[in-house]
Amino acid sequence: MPDILYANARITTLWPALPAADALLVRGERVVAVGSAATCRAAARRGYREVDLGGGYVVPGLTDSHIHLAGYAFAEHQLDLRGVCDLAEAQRRLQAFAQRLPAGAWVFGGRFDANRWQLDRPLHRRDLDPFSAGHPVALESHDSHSAWVNTQGLAALGIDEHTAQQSDGRLERDADGPTGLLRESAAEPVRALVTEHQAAGIEPMLADALRELLAHGVTGVHDIDGRETAAAYRALRERGELPARVHQLIYAGDLDAAIEAGEATGDGDRWESTGPVKLFADGALGSHTAALSAPYEDAPEDTGVVMLDRVELAERVLTAAGAGIAVAVHAIGDAANTAVLDALAEVRRRGVGASLRHRIEHAQHVAWHDVPRFAELGVVASMQPVHHSSDVALAAALLGDRPLASYAWSDLAAAGAHVAFGSDAPVETLDPIAGIKAATARAGTGEQGRNAIAPLQALHGYTTQPAYASYEEHTKGRLAVGYLADFVVLDADLTDPDVATSGAAQPQVTVVGGRVRWQR
Template sequence: MLEQSLFVNGHFHTNGRDRSTPAAVLVRGEKIVAMGTAEELRQHTTGKIEVIDLGGSTVIPGLTDAHIHTANLAREMAAVDLRGTANVEQALEKIRDFAAGLTPGAWIFGGRWDFNSWTVPIQPNRQALDAVTSGHPAALPSVDGHTVWANTAALRAVGITAKTPDPVGGEILRDSFGEPTGILRETAHDALSAIMHSASAGDLRGQLKSAQEFLLSVGLTGVHDFDGEECLTAYKDLQASDELKLRVYKSIPAEALEQAISEGRTTGSGTPWLRTGPVKLFSDGALGSHTCHVSEPFPGESGNLGIEVMPFDDLLRLVRRAAGAGIAVATHAIGDRANHLVLNAYEHLSNHPLEASKQTPGSRQLRHRIEHTQHLLPEDVTRLARLGVIPSMQPTHCTSDYPLVSTLLAGRNVASYAWRSLTDAGAILAFGSDAPVEGPNPLHGIHAALTRQDKNNKPDGGWQPAQRLTLSEAIAGFTSGAAHASGEEAIKGRIEPGMLADFTVLAQDPFKVCEKDVRDLPVEATVVGGKVRYRKDA
């Protein structure tokens, strides 16, 4: 007999069609079977039942992070953290202290430095890193992950010298003598990234097991993960040992596409706990690294339109290859030109259907996505909605980056973080965090979408406030919108009979507090599959 649980003394915001707010929910196995009052539901139960008193807390559908790098997050929880450093000197001091505690030969990973926010915004170099790393190889991604600061030992480990040419879609910064400075952009740091994702970074299975406890504590019941195949293997191990507590929609890296096809993986296949997601492609870089692909040069950088990481012909070929095998496509695009080209590829697929011999069941219904969708040409807002493309966006990117956007993209006719415009055009937004680039707390993202303000409630009135969303719309981005993006709207994103019993339990009702207080609402409990996976103070 399936286990039964009766959740009572709650205030449930169902996100359902009837907008009801029941006080109790009955769960059998992993699914909701009935809602109403505790008295009503008790009359319709037989056999053993566990009663869970929610103590008057507010319950919303389980929150899903629709764009996160859980392996990177898990690994960086024990790595050097350079966020918030005011200058390169502070960053180097932190690295020196971290290196002092390492065993001989260990790599130094972590990073997340942001030269744009330093008092003297100059990119660092390998010589400065050499002076504080005591011979340890060091590879430190920038805050956006699109640039890596490496020391001499790390460059030697992957064979990067003055004679190494820039790869397609990447750049090795060089000094006046042609020597690498230690700054590697986009595909130029692929070899170092491979080491960051190897056993050199520790036991990923154990790291993910610990990280999921943290993710549960901030109210997440599921994730759309965009890390590599080693992450998939670790999640499979956790699932096999019944230690997986979060639902995982696992993407396929571009380099593993052919392997995935040969194994018969298709988007949506798997179990309710671990399902195959889209293939992840890259169109451009990031704004902070000055590598996102834009239509006009960056100020003071004549000729720099960013980096087209994947030439359009290659992008189109891979989009068609994946779709023909029943795999949806999620393409990273930040700059307006990158977003335009990705939409061109998706529109080409729409206008030139795959040959019948190349189609798999469901391939025409695949939901393609653009990851980040940060800066759009105005005409591409409606085009994206018309094509049914999912704008997979991260609200806290807006509130972290608006000073940089105001400087680097000032005066351009672009729609930046255009949540309201996209929603009004009919697009269904899916929200995430891009952790560890940003913190993974979904309430921070809901607050950002609601206010267009950062943690200090700046700027006053919100940045470009016309693009704000309502609270219901902001929550939907992390619930029904995320479920739509993964093709799971029939079982996730709402609290209704027949849906999975995934809930986020909050100490206060977000609809009854000041907007500024939504960001720091305490999570009382997180329920996944009808079981309490996290409870505050438990």
């Protein structure tokens, strides 16, 4: 393969030795020269090819440090009824969705909340039938406790007037037989069918999601989803169809199996590597399950839910770290963050797995005295800027103005912590430029409005910092000699505050491993 010289570009390298350049030379998967076009031409082998980037703005490929890619892929292929306020709107959405499916395909999805629809009767299969465009339909409620199936779907599932009633579920019936509303264990056949379809369809769905990531300038992910996803990535790679790089986290429930199999964090290569094990210290703010040191503003008795306390956390970390596996612990509330840091301090004191780079996922509301401990303990803060934009009003209502470092990426970074950014898609958009906008523009007032970060630092959050978190800072995250040739060409300068804070930059070309993988 000939060398490729990418010229006529405005390159932000994030390489301290040469921060700005206008050309780079790629040989195979790697950058072999950076600088002026003349320098790169002089270094090129005979027969090199030159690509004119038309004055475009180039940054290192972006990495999403926290994404549920299979969850995202499935959500894209399912009917989404979240936020729907009445039955008519649900029916309109069903019809629009069903009409574009291939013949015979199931309509799955839902996540509807019929409590908000103010119906004076239960949902019925006949509410779905006229809008199903000839497809079997099986939708699940937002809390997954019930399913709503059309007449064709019931027939396909083999559910009819002879189907037995179970003690821990309820198959709703009327004079015409099952109504299509399946509660609790009666909905089990729907769940099983959805799982089966997802397992069978995961590879093409992941491939679609990866293409979408490339179109947003994302060249690598730290994927939070579990083993079946890892198998699908491997299958794509074996067929030469894996276009972006994957650092795959381990489900807590798979930890023993991973240890048994001898897997350790950082194993693998530049395309697929083993990540840390994901643990949960608490829940989420909106459901009052984030663990706080003082009660919620609107619930004077309630300090949230501790999923693993500091002793249990320390035990898990010792088990994992003893086998060379780092942890990535979900912690939202200040009490949860304190517990994780305490546990990691204890493990460090014992000297177990000293070279591991443990992470706290979200690190949303941190006690001020804990801010410097991230750097002291070498803990990566894995944060999702768009959560701040989405939750700022909620956080203000539930936390009031108590003194916490909330979404404090700037304070954490200033205290020396590694701050890696991600999306948490499908909970939020997977667009990293929306993340850079959220991190730099920083909505909200008072305590919640502090902590905007400089554009260049936000860019580090999607490049050098994820590379550090995955032990790859010597090959990824910069455009330097010897690094992987992963980069994005944009139509505007993301290091310009006006561009960053408005999110007004669009990817034009995405290159991974020296090859153009996506082009506008």
